Amino acid sequence: MNWTHKDLLDIESLSIEEIRHIFQTSSRFIEINSRSIKKVPILRGKSVVLFFAEPSTRTKTSFDMAAKRLSADSFSLASKGSSLQKGESLKDTVLTLEAMKPDAIVMRHSLSGSAGFIARHLKCSVLNAGDGWHAHPTQALLDGFTLSRTWGDDFQGKTLLILGDIAHSRVARSDIKLFTRLGCRLRICAPRTLIPHDIRNWPVEVYHDLYEACREVDAVISLRLQLERQEAGLLPDIREYSVRFCLGQRHLETAAPGVKIMHPGPMNRGVEISSNLADSKDSLILDQVESGVAVRMALLYLYLARPKHEQEIPEV
Numbered sequence: 001m002n003w004t005h006k007d008l009l010d011i012e013s014l015s016i017e018e019i020r021h022i023f024q025t026s027s028r029f030i031e032i033n034s035r036s037i038k039k040v041p042i043l044r045g046k047s048v049v050l051f052f053a054e055p056s057t058r059t060k061t062s063f064d065m066a067a068k069r070l071s072a073d074s075f076s077l078a079s080k081g082s083s084l085q086k087g088e089s090l091k092d093t094v095l096t097l098e099a100m101k102p103d104a105i106v107m108r109h110s111l112s113g114s115a116g117f118i119a120r121h122l123k124c125s126v127l128n129a130g131d132g133w134h135a136h137p138t139q140a141l142l143d144g145f146t147l148s149r150t151w152g153d154d155f156q157g158k159t160l161l162i163l164g165d166i167a168h169s170r171v172a173r174s175d176i177k178l179f180t181r182l183g184c185r186l187r188i189c190a191p192r193t194l195i196p197h198d199i200r201n202w203p204v205e206v207y208h209d210l211y212e213a214c215r216e217v218d219a220v221i222s223l224r225l226q227l228e229r230q231e232a233g234l235l236p237d238i239r240e241y242s243v244r245f246c247l248g249q250r251h252l253e254t255a256a257p258g259v260k261i262m263h264p265g266p267m268n269r270g271v272e273i274s275s276n277l278a279d280s281k282d283s284l285i286l287d288q289v290e291s292g293v294a295v296r297m298a299l300l301y302l303y304l305a306r307p308k309h310e311q312e313i314p315e316v
């Protein structure tokens with residue numbers, strides 16, 4: 001496939017064929033990551049800036065590891081310790097970074113739309129590592145890829161439940177777009193205060209009772225309470241939330257056999273998901289992390305390898 005995109009900002013801009021191509025390419029990198037020597041020379045001479053203006057463990061580390069395993073050089077900038085703290089604007093920050101001639105900037109920022117904003121000003125590729133409530137496309141791709149490793153290519157007719165703080169979640173928005181495109185039926189379950197105001201326009205069934213929501217589902221994605229994005233008063237208290245919405249084994253008695261359990265992390269055990277379930281045999285939470293490195297290797301390869309139409313992953 002001739003990869004023509006400059007930037008990865010959201011799921012909407014990817015066709016179903018492109019999503020499947022990302023999954024196929026990621027499978028190659030799962031194999032490479034299982035070798036004793038995990039480094040391949042595909043992106044030798046390329047450089048990637050990891051600009052994370054919000055905290056991250058999984059996304060930042062896996063992009064860093066992905067770049068290094070492809071032999072690209074990676075450089076990190078956090079807002080703390082950068083000249084953003086001296087009042088430099090986002091636009092001036094990224095123009096300054098681009099003047100150092102990276103091939104891509106991977107950015108996480110609290111402002112929805114910030115990745116699209118910088119992409120319009122930059123010639124290098126921009127990969128969105130999460131912008132406000134808007135999108136987290138690489139998380140959705142790794143979630144889809146993780147399930148494809150269990151289910152194969154056939155997502156048609158599968159029912160997925162996304163549970164928790166939907167209103168403030170960029171993961172929910174990107175996952176819903178991805179899994180709808182793959183042919184899944186989507187449910188969401190949350191307290192009324194954590195359901196987005198424009199929910200009528202979303203292709204989902206809405207539940208407020210977790211037992212009802214889990215009936216016959218094939219996978220559940222539990223989400224973190226995004227307390228840093230919530231205005232006060234949306235929840236009476238965390239304990240009351242966990243009594244009604246903390247996913248436990250008892251909720252899954254009427255789910256489909258072999259129902260898969262996922263969480264993008266970081267998780268609050270005992271608040272969004274019970275510890276036993278997070279560590280159970282049907283939990284894919286650490287598989288998601290493993291998939292994250294492979295998917296981000298696939299994305300860096302597709303967006304940065306040149307000339308795109310001639311590149312094959314070398315057999316080394």
Ligand code: CP
Pocket residue numbers: 055056057058059060130139264265266
């Ligand atoms: N899922 C996710 O984005 O995790 P981090 O915040 O640790 O990157």
